[in-house]
Amino acid sequence: MDIILVQIYIDDIIFSSTKQELIDEFEQVTKDEFEMRKLGLLHYFLGLQVEHTHNVNFLHQAKYVNDILTRFSMTQEHPTTTPLAVNHGILLECEGDPIDPSYYRTIIMYLNTSKPDIMFATCLCARYQINPNSVYLTDAKRILCYLLHAPNLCIWYSNDQKFDLISYNDSDYAGCKINNKSTRRMPVSR
Structure with missing residues (x-):
């Protein structure tokens, strides 16, 4: 067909x-x-x-990622292997210092691309665009540090x-079966 x-x-x-x-x-x-x-x-x-x-x-x-990292002065930061901490604790009521909403929105806008490996983390950060604070900015910058890990x-x-x-999975945890017995949830290597 x-x-x-x-x-x-x-x-x-x-x-x-x-x-x-x-x-x-x-x-x-x-x-x-x-x-x-x-x-x-x-x-x-x-x-x-x-x-x-x-x-x-x-x-x-690769070019788009490099342009994003350069635009937000993140090229010299330390890379991270995941776009979001496993127990990220991002909540609507996170306490932090207020930041410029337009700067935060710009980061989220540039991250909202077709990269499936950052889509969940980007959408989570996008929820807090109205009143962003330093905690949310740290999480958004972690996504940028993840892009440093493997920009190509x-x-x-x-x-x-x-x-x-065959499949794509964007989850930090998955259940598995060994010898037909369910086991506890365990981290999935990326």
Whole structure:
């Protein structure tokens, strides 16, 4: 079964397919209906970089991550291996010194990207944009320190091999079974 994938963002459109004929047909139908120009093979879109080699494609956000870290003066901080502490204790009533809400919102806005590994932590921090304080800012900056840990993480896929994403898990704890017996919840290595 062949598929075509289409992503539209305001006035930009990206499309791809498992079959070149579907790409050509979709392009023609779209050109007939709308004023459009073809920019060629995708290399950069909304912070997402795509690198094409002979048979392998790499998707990453190395430049975007570096730009974020530079913008918030975090390039010299110590990296951390998780975006959020396991027992983070982030609550609505956290006591802390008031901070500039626009600065905090800007960090959250830049972190709100397509990186699934930081999505939970970013959404948790985004809850506190109205009255942010130093505690929430520390948590948001921890996410930036996590990005320092592995800024060049990427997804790669081959044009020659079948690609099946089995699963993705963004949890700090998971139950496991050993010899068909449930065990206590334990940390999952990332």
